Amino acid sequence: MIDFKHVTKEYGDTVALEDATIHIDQGDFVFLVGPTGAGKSTFIKLISKELEPDSGEIIVAGKELSKMSNREIPIHRRDIGMVFQDFKLLDNKTVFENVAFAMEIVHCSRRTINRQVPQMLSVMGIEDKANNFPQELSAGEQQRVAIARAIINNPRILIADEPTGNLDPDTAWEIMELINTINRRGTTVVMVTHAKDIVNRMGKRVVAIDRGRIVRDNRGGEYGYDD
Amino acid sequence: MIKSALYSIKQAFKQMFRNKGMTFASIFAITAMMLILSLFLFLSVNVEYLTETVKNQFGTIEVFLLDETSKDQAENMIVSFKEMDGVEDAVYVSKEQAMEEFKIRWGDNAYLLNGLTENPLPNAIRITLSDLNSGDIIARFCATVQGVEDVRFYRDEVGKVVRISNIIQRGALVVIAFLVIISIVVVSNTIKLTVMARENEITIMKYIGATNWFIRGPMFFEGIIIGLISAAVSVGLSSLIYVRLCKVLGDQAFRLFSTQLVMPQFLITNIVWIFLALGISIGACGSIISMRRYLKA
Numbered sequence: 001m002i003d004f005k006h007v008t009k010e011y012g013d014t015v016a017l018e019d020a021t022i023h024i025d026q027g028d029f030v031f032l033v034g035p036t037g038a039g040k041s042t043f044i045k046l047i048s049k050e051l052e053p054d055s056g057e058i059i060v061a062g063k064e065l066s067k068m069s070n071r072e073i074p075i076h077r078r079d080i081g082m083v084f085q086d087f088k089l090l091d092n093k094t095v096f097e098n099v100a101f102a103m104e105i106v107h108c109s110r111r112t113i114n115r116q117v118p119q120m121l122s123v124m125g126i127e128d129k130a131n132n133f134p135q136e137l138s139a140g141e142q143q144r145v146a147i148a149r150a151i152i153n154n155p156r157i158l159i160a161d162e163p164t165g166n167l168d169p170d171t172a173w174e175i176m177e178l179i180n181t182i183n184r185r186g187t188t189v190v191m192v193t194h195a196k197d198i199v200n201r202m203g204k205r206v207v208a209i210d211r212g213r214i215v216r217d218n219r220g221g222e223y224g225y226d227d
Numbered sequence: 228m229i230k231s232a233l234y235s236i237k238q239a240f241k242q243m244f245r246n247k248g249m250t251f252a253s254i255f256a257i258t259a260m261m262l263i264l265s266l267f268l269f270l271s272v273n274v275e276y277l278t279e280t281v282k283n284q285f286g287t288i289e290v291f292l293l294d295e296t297s298k299d300q301a302e303n304m305i306v307s308f309k310e311m312d313g314v315e316d317a318v319y320v321s322k323e324q325a326m327e328e329f330k331i332r333w334g335d336n337a338y339l340l341n342g343l344t345e346n347p348l349p350n351a352i353r354i355t356l357s358d359l360n361s362g363d364i365i366a367r368f369c370a371t372v373q374g375v376e377d378v379r380f381y382r383d384e385v386g387k388v389v390r391i392s393n394i395i396q397r398g399a400l401v402v403i404a405f406l407v408i409i410s411i412v413v414v415s416n417t418i419k420l421t422v423m424a425r426e427n428e429i430t431i432m433k434y435i436g437a438t439n440w441f442i443r444g445p446m447f448f449e450g451i452i453i454g455l456i457s458a459a460v461s462v463g464l465s466s467l468i469y470v471r472l473c474k475v476l477g478d479q480a481f482r483l484f485s486t487q488l489v490m491p492q493f494l495i496t497n498i499v500w501i502f503l504a505l506g507i508s509i510g511a512c513g514s515i516i517s518m519r520r521y522l523k524a
């Protein structure tokens with residue numbers, strides 16, 4: 001599903017990713033770990049084609065990203081659900097509208113939107129918050145809205161950059177269970193995290209990056225170091 | 228396609244409403260620009276019209292004939308005039324024809340001519356010049372021909388009018404261009420605020436996979452709608468102004484130049500199209516400039 005072949009990305013003098021080669025299968029669940037500034041977010045931005053690599057080849061869902069035209073980027077991104085530490089919800093839209101927004105972008109009909117959004121909100125356990133604004137929700141609830149928005153269009157890949165970074169441990173676990181459920185339905189998950197106990201307890205594939213290099217890649221792995 | 232255009236237009240209206248103050252301010256500013264612009268347009272069109280009239284009236288040599296000169300003699304003269312260099316055409320104008328022309332030119336004021344019991348105008352030959360410069364020689368020659376009473380040629384006057392008219396036209400064009408540029412800046416400034424107000428939204432839209440058209444469409448239409456509303460308002464107002472202007476200045480203009488102002492019906496139908504096109508262009512340019520500058524990628 002995701003293939004990096006000798007990918008290097010530099011920002012001026014800083015080498016954010018160096019000669020990275022990795023293969024991620026369809027349906028995989030990958031934790032991306034490593035110290036701050038290691039290049040984890042850079043890795044993720046390369047997948048969504050927010051950044052261009054300086055060298056190497058990236059193939060996502062069968063498509064070579066460097067050969068992709070600008071017009072194809074939106075289509076590519078619809079195949080990738082994105083979740084962030086800071087949720088990135090629109091404050092002037094209700095929970096319902098925030099999720100519906102993702103469907104409007106792909107020109108779903110009102111009827112489809114009105115049917116699917118409440119369904120999705122109830123899967124996320126926030127059906128009673130549909131008409132609230134993000135500010136009126138707890139952090140955990142806001143992240144559920146963000147996840148709902150990320151997967152409402154059935155992307156094949158879910159990318160999460162420290163999705164539990166702003167959550168207390170209990171809420172973080174609830175979110176992890178949701179993401180795990182999404183992964184079990186067949187969605188490939190790539191998740192950046194600094195949460196040692198989550199990584200250790202989930203027992204998924206762990207890829208460690210340090211100073212731009214992939215230094216470890218093992219299944220059922222451990223977080224592996226202390227921050 | 229139509230669906231996404233409708234979506235964009237709806238979003239544009241939403242944004243304009245959310246940003247009422249700024250929307251109103253820019254519509255007000257652009258309407259004001261267009262009103263001033265319309266005044267210069269009126270001036271320019273009328274000066275052009277006046278110049279053409281003057282050219283037609285005076286870019287010719289009028290050879291007035293003695294009453295005893297017969298039609299046959301006149302025809303002979305025409306043949307010889309036509310052979311001269313710088314003459315485009317020469318035609319016979321009977322005194323009756325001349326009176327008809329007078330009445331048409333005087334338009335609403337033609338009733339003044341009804342008081343005349345007998346036609347005081349002479350028969351004439353009208354020479355149209357292909358070259359204004361050879362007019363003097365031709366005029367001098369015509370005066371020596373047997374059966375000619377008088378020759379009239381207003382070379383200097385025509386030249387002066389054409390020169391002044393050119394200056395006015397060019398000045399008006401500069402002012403109009405200037406106003407259009409200011410209007411574009413006003414629109415682009417409004418759209419810039421929209422881009423900034425929606426920065427967060429735009430980032431999220433890109434993550435979700437919104438096409439460029441989906442993101443830009445609403446802003447593009449916002450500019451166009453602002454342009455169109457301004458155009459509509461200023462067409463209405465400037466039409467009223469022109470109708471009043473014709474009422475107030477029409478007689479003055481007639482007395483001074485013995486020609487009417489360009490008719491309001493004619494000018495206004497043209498202005499509707501000009502202004503709508505201008506409004507759309509100003510809006511589109513303003514939006515595009517701002518999106519280019521402030522909307523990364």
Ligand SMILES: Nc1ncnc2c1ncn2[C@@H]1O[C@H](COP(=O)(O)OP(=O)(O)OP(=O)(O)O)[C@@H](O)[C@H]1O
Pocket residue numbers: 011014015016034035036037038039040041042043
């Ligand atoms: N836009 C940028 N311009 C210049 N340097 C950048 C830019 N983005 C990231 N970097 C640098 O590239 C390196 C990798 O950054 P990246 O954001 O990928 O790290 P990270 O692993 O996500 O860190 P964190 O865990 O703190 O989020 C860092 O040294 C960072 O300072």
Ligand SMILES: [Mg+2]
Pocket residue numbers: 040041042161
């Ligand atoms: Mg990061």
